[in-house]
Amino acid sequence: MKHEPISPMLAKAVGAVPEPNSVEGGLGYEPKWDGFRAIISYDGDTIEIGSRGAKMLTRYFPELTEALPRLLTEPCILDGEIVVAQGDTGSARLDWEALSQRIHPAASRIRTLAESTPAMFVAFDLLARGDTNLLSEPFERRRDQLVEVAGGKGHPLHLSQLTTDVTLARRWLVEFEGAGLDGVVAKPLAAVYAPGKRTMLKIKHHRTADVVVLGYRIHKSGSGVGSLLLGLYNDEGVLRNVGGASAFTDARRLSLIDELEPLVLRDATGEVAPAETDRSRFSSGKDVSYVPLRPELVAEVKYDQMEGSRFRHTVQLARWRPDRDAASCTFEQLEVPAAYDLSTVLS
Template sequence: MADSARSIAPMLAKSVEQVPDADAIAGGYSYEPKWDGFRGIVRVSGGEVEIGSRGSKPLTRYFPELVEAFARELPEGCVVDGEIVVRSGSAGDERLDWEALGQRIHPADSRVRRLAAETPASFVAFDLLELGDESLVDLPFRERRARLEEALGDAPPPVHVTRVTTDADLARTWLERFEGAGLDGVIAKPLEGAYLPNKRAMLKIKHKRTADVVLVGYRVHKSGTGVGSLLLGLYDDTGELRMVGGSSAFTDARRRELIDELEPLVVREDSGEVAGAETERSRFSSGKDTSFVPLRPERVLEVGYDQMEGWRFRHTVRFLRWRPDRDAESCRFEQLEVPAAYDLSAVLER
């Protein structure tokens, strides 16, 4: 059962700059919020539940509360595509909590059970791939959506069916408004499109922003040669320089160039050895080398990013250009755009 549960690879999305008009494709688009969580392909079969991830790794053991809900609320023989999320905040002021979701991936069963009670997950369904003995992947999305609503529309929390619209202007409103609840964009799906596993057959529209940040260090590339990633910081209101993320994706030639280019900024001990430095450990860095080469915080660069998670960039950011005209101490959090808060419960309503 475990192998079959993960046999359907999820359909993917390619990035575009703007929400496309509904008539930009034959048959039109269906638009829905882009949920920021763990992608999950859920199969219920023979009274058993299996949750596969985008990387084909099983997520089942980490979310026992969802397994119980799926066994109770989902129809036998179904395969559902959706997103696992964690909600935080009080009534009227809820949002997605990526940090709490990430904590749910833990090797100790006792901790998994405790967190299932303390930070229970929800599941937002957005496609139905199988029902009973019938495969639905070749059906157009408009039909799969209708079948999804029929099968799961009355399911109570923690199972939800995502809202959709065929109105491009409303989708553009969602793009701006729902960010305040922790969502990170909008998805556009061809209404007449089949489900194409592992193909970028959908479109995703995310926020694109820029910021001037301070270079505080670098990690050596995993090959052992050149710069693998630049580590970035911003000054807070107290004047403290805080690590906010990293930027990578350099060519091999550029990685080697950066080693020499950044050498004058390397912080060294009196002995001449590079000063020791490590980033904070997290559940994702467990067992990994967190050391880096510290640099004097003098150089500024401009990066592109989509959203923040607390005081850190949510994803790896894109290097755009060096900013020799900027003073490092002028690079502060106050330059960042802060979206207006929006209640997650309102997003989950359909």
């Protein structure tokens, strides 16, 4: 079995769980898992794990590369999410912090974490079976074959739930948050698999975006990071400044200096490379210099609104995304509110 690398199909944000008949052919609904999106390829012998940003994750999950060949009885390519759960039966929930610790350079540390906080793979799509490429098949048929290939295999391989009942999906949106899940995904049942396209719909508990950390400004006290400068790639592939994240504790400001140090851009003499943001009528008298970073670090941020091509207000840093490739952080991911007539609001 030999297939070219596949870029995962993506989802665009919507404000509420849509009705099933809002899309031709109907919708299926799944829980939205809060983990590392992964494409798992099994050639009948070995497992390879690719991330959403084409970053290889294979070395970080030895428990999966060892277990999945025993569970899968035929070559295949699976789309799904790698997650880590913590807690006792009845109170277990997804643990992002434990999962993100896996992106570590030391193999010994990875092995220790694989034993203490083992990961599992939740499959929700089947992209190939043996030598047969399934991308052109409708999702409903791919799901049927996914059940045949990966259903009932046992831990750490699980199937994501799927329903066509919109009432149940709306209940999931509320209830599953307590287990650490991130919302609900709606999938057109008749749609083919469209790599890199936002064909699916996602309904989350809050608005989030994955952004590139461009640099930072020193806190007004002169100590630690005062704010992070954030960027997104536009349609031309140009990285644009979209705003900042701040409001860190004293301890966090200091720790960020150490975390970001390896990414600081320096000139030939070893000094920090000079950098300034564009001036505006609001910043004409302010210091707009900042410490530039190599555009490699991805952060997930919480935001409320966009104003043009920038965040309307300062955003909140939620977490680092070591599984994400910076080039995948584009404006396309942002939720765009539906147009609404102001006169209707005023009346």
